[in-house]
Amino acid sequence: MSSQPPWSDVFGHAEPYPEQAEGIDAAIEAADEGGFLALEGACGTGKTMLALTAGIDRVRDPDSPFERVFVLTSVKQQLRQFEEDLQTINENLPEDHRRVSGITLVGKADVCPYARENRGGIDVGNVYERCEGLRDRTRSLVGDGGSTTAESLAASARSQQIGLADSGGSTGANGTGGADFLTVDDEPTPYRPDTEEHEGVEYCPFYAGFLADLPEDGEPAEAVPFDATDRGHVDAAELVRLAAGAGSCPHSVMGALVPELEVVIGNYYHAFDPTTTGSFTGALLDESTFVVCDEAHMLEPRVRDLVSDGVADRSLRDAIDELTRVVQPVRFDEEGQYTDEADVVRGELADSDVAIEDVERVREFYEALRGELDRRVTEHLDRELPDWRADPDRLDDAELPLRDPDSPGVDAITEWADANGYGDRVWARAPAVGAVVERILRELEGEDAQRAAPGVGRTLNAWYREDHETFFRAIDLERTWDETEPPDDWRRVYNARFALFNCLPSRAIGERLGEFGGGVLMSATLEPMDVFREVTGLDHLAESGRPVLERTHGLAFPPENRESLAVDVPKYTHDNRGAPGEETETRLAHLDATLEVARRPGNVLVGMPNYAEAEWMAGELDDRLEKPVLIDESSGDHVTESLKDDFFAGDGKVLVTSLRGTLTEGVDYRGDRLRAAVVCGVPIINTARPRTRAVVAAYDERFGDGFETALTVPAVRKARQAVGRVIRGADERGVRVLLDARYARDSWNGVREYLPEHERAEFQPVSPDMLGVALDRFERAE
The missing domain is CATH 3.40.50.300 (P-loop containing nucleotide triphosphate hydrolases)
Structure with missing residues (x-):
């Protein structure tokens, strides 16, 4: 009898299909050399189990550099399939093996205790803005080195709840406080059904609880209030139950667990969206991660969307307003109208390399850019449908190219800017100006608001920096209806957007894949394989010494x-x-x-x-x-x-x-x-x-x-x-x-x-x- 391969212990079924066994061996071979397996396997041939087995085998091999498997898929059905196959693996492990730990990444709306219960003025519509604001204020309360600590904030929130119960608040059948406790999915938490305040400053007790558990010099994972390494796969419901029930922020706990567990399941944006990787999953982007790209035939179009960008007319308007609110206190002060706000602005600017003149110049540029947008959209509508003002319902979505789509060249907006004196410096300074404006307004106004200036600055900088062959620039017009705009203004009918479209994301895909230690890219439809390798940057990785193996498996069924x-x-x-x-x-x-x-x-x-x-x-x-x-x-x-x-x-x-x-x-x-x-x-x-x-x-x-x-x-x-x-x-x-x-x-x-x-x-x-x-x-x- 032939001996079983080492990976058979973590394969979830009694026997693999022959193609599965070949694919697992090929994936392990490629990963051991720092490379990738491009696998086309017909529907129903067990690709999910194949990829999980190969990755988990590498993670559990003491001689392998891999520490985790990072699964990426664009289809919710397939996400659930990975969860089910991981459960199958855990159910069939030999008795002397510990369960494979895993987690599925979800958004704040899925795990925020307040958003899930629509309490505390937080719902799925505002959870992201509210969360960021509450976190900032919670950190500011404990960040001045004074007597207020995260521990004291969390303890105060717990005592507030207990005080309510002692003063006659209703108590549930389990004695844990009933209506006085925020209950999430029938799990009681130690806090009231609302956010808390300290000296007039609103804060999140769940986030305070997480910060309180953070060790002074240790890893964030030490703040997790439960042992996740032997629970198998933790889904969103269990994460909320365990974290919120212990008084800690589920989303923060999820972020702390990300680099610690053996299998992390997410979406393409968890690996390719710059915002997400910068703030949440960046710890996974290294050579100790075995990556699995499922439905990989969709990798190119999905990543193209993620690495494309744009600036909406309304974002430009909001950025102009934000820049104006920063400039005014300084200019009023110079005119003898002193306010405390002027000192705040000057102090923040002094700590940066941004001058007030930079803020004014960028504001002027944005105003001119918005005027040019208005001119171009109006000119287009007058040309295509001269009586559009009389019957705006006839207007459809439209795309206004800013250069000949069939022939790469400099776009009309860049040419307009150069001709009007808006050269390298204003484009280059826009990101720094946006960042410092966000800091100033947060200190001055302290409100939960998503600032427009940082994103506008970053995107316009990319507009000027990126090439004109790979990137296509246009004005997108999306039908909407805004009765606050004048009847004869196109803004009543359209959302307009300067679109920076990445036509050829192979470089971005290949560079990101190159950050991982190796892995599998798989789908039922990858062929022709030479085309797939080109458009996903795999050929570039192969040229740089990272091996790329190929396997194509048809239906093995009768x-x-x-x-x-x-x-x-x-x-x-x-x-x-x-x-x-x-x-x-x-x-x-x-x-x-x-x-x-x-x-x-x-x-x-x-x-x-x-x-x-x-x-x-x-x-x-x-x-x-x-x-x-x-x-x-x-x-x-x-x-x-x-x-x-x-x-x-x-x-x-x-x-x-x-x-x-x-x-x-x-x-x-x-x-x-x-x-x-x-x-x-x-x-x-x-x-x-x-x-x-x-x-x-x-x-x-x-x-x-x-x-x-x-x-x-x-x-x-x-x-x-x-x-x-x-x-x-x-x-x-x-x-x-x-x-x-x-x-x-x-x-x-x-x-x-x-x-x-x-x-x-x-x-x-x-x-x-x-x-x-x-x-x-x-x-x-x-």
């Missing part, structure tokens, strides 16, 4: 359990199909083929290029089918979850959705939840939008074929994700259908070459008249 067809119907393009409602040859061909599949027993998922096409298809199917037809529309999580529940319940139905929505990726249609999936067309995004053209141009410059790399390959991955929902286990049977000649033919604009080799072999081309024959044959073999 091939006789699935029918995979590429149907040679007319290309479902915008030009071919015409508008919804037109009875074109293309529409009729796709409708007939979809009906052929949808009439069969069981649940059928139909993916369309966009929501408008999904609405058309759903209407046509509803008129012709006896089984129920559900339509997915762009909506929130709650509505989508309800739609899924309806789809899964009862007899067979048809669910029609957009291939760019949330129901074709990351959703587990296990068992009999899905019998067939149909994809109509290749969901290439609209290329008319300027920023899309700018992305294509940037990819042309970098990789040679921008349309293929930036648009075609991601579109094929979307289609593959949808049909990958069908077969999730060895006993499942189902049908996968790609409708479009581009999947069936090796033509000049065909996409068959972008399918991995094993899928090209499975998705056999068939003519429309043979589709029913193939489906009949598959059903008879059942």
Whole structure:
């Protein structure tokens, strides 16, 4: 009998699939050399368990430099899958092994005791501003070296509550104070249902409790009021129960635990968003972390959004107001109108390298910039729709490019600034001015407010600093309604924003991945692997000596359990199909083929290029089918979850959705939840939008074929994700259908070459008249 590999102790099941074992070995091999495994594994083949096993094995190997696994995923369903697999691992560990510790990162709104109970003037809408203000004031109370300490603040809050109970406050059945105690998820806390005050200054007793537990010269983790290292995975509910119940801030406790636990599960922004990594997860960004990027085919578009930025018109307005409030006391003082505020401003400026003239110059620049924005937006609207003031409801979202999207070059705003005397210094000083203005206003006003000046300064500095090939600059106009603005002002109708769009985030992705010690990037759809390596910066890491291994695993389940067809119907393009409602040859061909599949027993998922096409298809199917037809529309999580529940319940139905929505990726249609999936067309995004053209141009410059790399390959991955929902286990049977000649033919604009080799072999081309024959044959073999 062959010996078991060392990682088998932390593998959560009796035996791995052969591909799982190979993938675990490859991930460990890559990580041991400081590299990465790029893994494409078909849906249902155990990638989550594979990655966790490899990472935990490295963390628990005493000879390995890894101390933790950091899981990143963009899909909530997959986040829950990691939590479930970690629980499975812990349930099946040998008796002499301690449980693997873990935590899922969540936002303040999820764990703040006041926000969860809507008490203390804090709710999910203001929790971030209120929290920062309360923390600042709590720290200021204990930071002057006087008699007020965090311990005394926490003790005072506890005694205030006890005093209420002693004076006749109601007491719960457990004797812990009932209505006088803040109770979170039925767990009593030691404080009242409100924030506290000390000498007229409001503070947070939970944060004071956390600060009180901080050792003077020790690690923050020593302030955690419970032992998290042997609890297995701690979710948000348990974190709140344990931390708030002990009188400590759950969010602060979570931050203290982040570098101490073996598995940390989060979202892409926990690793790639500059704000989050700077204040919360920065401790994870080093060579002792084994990183797992799940749904890695989404890494490039999601990180592109995170590393793009912008300045809204309203933010500029607020920044101007903040700068004005700092300048006025000094100028009034010079005119003989002395106030104490002038001394505060001068003192803060003296402690920085910012002069009052810098603040005034930046304010002047922002005012001029806002005026230029107004001029450009008004000019655009007058040109495109001269009578827009009479009927603003006709206005739609718009994007105003500031240079030719197809040809990189200096943007019009930078040229305008240079021509008007706003050169290097004002752009360069904007971040420092914003930072000192924030400090001054916090001292002067002490209110819970998110200041605009720091963010505006940082973004405008990046606007001037970043290149013009990788970054595209535009003015975004988003429809809104603000009755406080004059009727003839576009601000009544639009939010306007200077947008700094990162067309090519491969550098940012590669640099961030390079900070980790190694890991796994995985998805059911990474192929073509050479394109994936280019756009995620893996090739750059390989050139720098970090090995990158590749593995592609198709479905290992019995091939006789699935029918995979590429149907040679007319290309479902915008030009071919015409508008919804037109009875074109293309529409009729796709409708007939979809009906052929949808009439069969069981649940059928139909993916369309966009929501408008999904609405058309759903209407046509509803008129012709006896089984129920559900339509997915762009909506929130709650509505989508309800739609899924309806789809899964009862007899067979048809669910029609957009291939760019949330129901074709990351959703587990296990068992009999899905019998067939149909994809109509290749969901290439609209290329008319300027920023899309700018992305294509940037990819042309970098990789040679921008349309293929930036648009075609991601579109094929979307289609593959949808049909990958069908077969999730060895006993499942189902049908996968790609409708479009581009999947069936090796033509000049065909996409068959972008399918991995094993899928090209499975998705056999068939003519429309043979589709029913193939489906009949598959059903008879059942």
